[in-house]
Amino acid sequence: MENGDVDRTLTLMWRRALGVPKGSRGPKQRFSVDEVIRAGIAVADEEGLPAFSMRKVADRLGLKLMSIYTYVPSRDELIGLMVDEVMGEPGLPPHEGGWRERLTVVARQMWDEFHRHPWLLQVEQSRPWIGPNGSDRYEWQLAAIEGAGFTDLEMDQTITLIGDFTWASARADVAAQRAAEQSGISDAEWWAVNAPVLDRLMPPGAYPISGRVGTAAGEEYNAVRDSERSFRFGLDRILDGLALMLSSRN
């Protein structure tokens, strides 16, 4: 990753703020960078990130494979641009109510986004690109708890906490959904295949608590896992914990 590459990709990220791309010599491009990014998002939405390939993006636009590289330096950079693009989709509604309510909105926005674009959970950025939509969102997230009594450091830690937790919950939920869809096997069918094998393999009586808890969860959820409910449970505990910290301070 060279210095010039950083420059090139960041310039691409912030292209809206930069206006016209200055007159250049050769033929005009048939598409815009935005169209390439949107095509990429469409491919990733439909097939997930492992199946996301430059060829499929090209096919979708009617270009040949290598032409994509005149729009975007590499696969990783395109994915970075896609990430910042979808972060701009939901908009940033004005904050209302108390910090608790606001943090719930912050978390819910991420939760929804991960479900709208599940491939976001598969992105591995070694060093995150700093794009306009991501920056705007971080500012908005911090504004949600501005003045609530957190120190500056705690504000960052709190947003990190909410974000990390939401990430992990959504990941579990999406993984479960994906498993059911793409294998064409429901949770119940999966257990029907696995249970007899496990009955044979597991030492009897080795898992008393797991058995009891698993049964309780299964009955309550009507499924192996109810991620939506686990998400609310966790979020409520976290908000309680934050409230306790703030109240112990006065």
Add this chain to the structure above:
Amino acid sequence: MENGDVDRTLTLMWRRALGVPKGSRGPKQRFSVDEVIRAGIAVADEEGLPAFSMRKVADRLGLKLMSIYTYVPSRDELIGLMVDEVMGEPGLPPHEGGWRERLTVVARQMWDEFHRHPWLLQVEQSRPWIGPNGSDRYEWQLAAIEGAGFTDLEMDQTITLIGDFTWASARADVAAQRAAEQSGISDAEWWAVNAPVLDRLMPPGAYPISGRVGTAAGEEYNAVRDSERSFRFGLDRILDGLALMLSSRN
């Protein structure tokens, strides 16, 4: 994924509980499944999961590529076996102290494990394999909070919460480390390259809170991010929230 495949892989998972593999006719295998799994773990430890390939596992053992497939049905199954294998490494120390202390141990065990084997964070299992070490650990994790006053359902939700949060925190930490190592660029150098470009691109004054909070965090951490500290902050909030739930019940 056929029925027989499930059987075959689960039989591999629980091979220790199954004893001798019954006499068979052809030539003996030069290695054991355990050796293949350990070779796989070594490759993944050294190079990460994206660079993990069947060829490298074979090379490490002095086998040719296709021979690996006589030990293990596919790449995905091998990774599943590797995951269960590393879950057996740390052992399950007897529980001591109160539930709070115990949950801290549970979280810390996962945190350490993710740092010992960072590729665990890159594993994508559509449907998790149920292996002996994973099952033992889940039982042990539940035992940590048995009798603390949680309902059965809450016990599952609590372990899920701790696990999800730890996963996400470790992921952020490991990603940051990896970025620094593999690019050979420190956080400071990265900012030195990015800052001037961003200064040029970002609308001035657009990010007042981010700027203030970022500066505070940077000074306090002496880095862009101190994940270890964010982890402790989040864990403390979560434990506080759980305590509040339990105490409000009496």
Add this chain to the structure above:
DNA sequence: TCCTAACTCCGTATGCCTCACGGTATTTGG
């Protein structure tokens, strides 16, 4: 007016990857 630099698009090639298939050598149960 017209030349040429710069640019787009793309064909080809390299070097990875997983895994199906079939061949050959080896071992052991009958």
Add this chain to the structure above:
DNA sequence: CCAAATACCGTGAGGCATACGGAGTTAGGA
């Protein structure tokens, strides 16, 4: 002692990112 079962491996199909160079196109400057 033979035949079935198995290990190991060569080959090849089909996928991937991307480096490189060539052909055609456009606009700025002489």
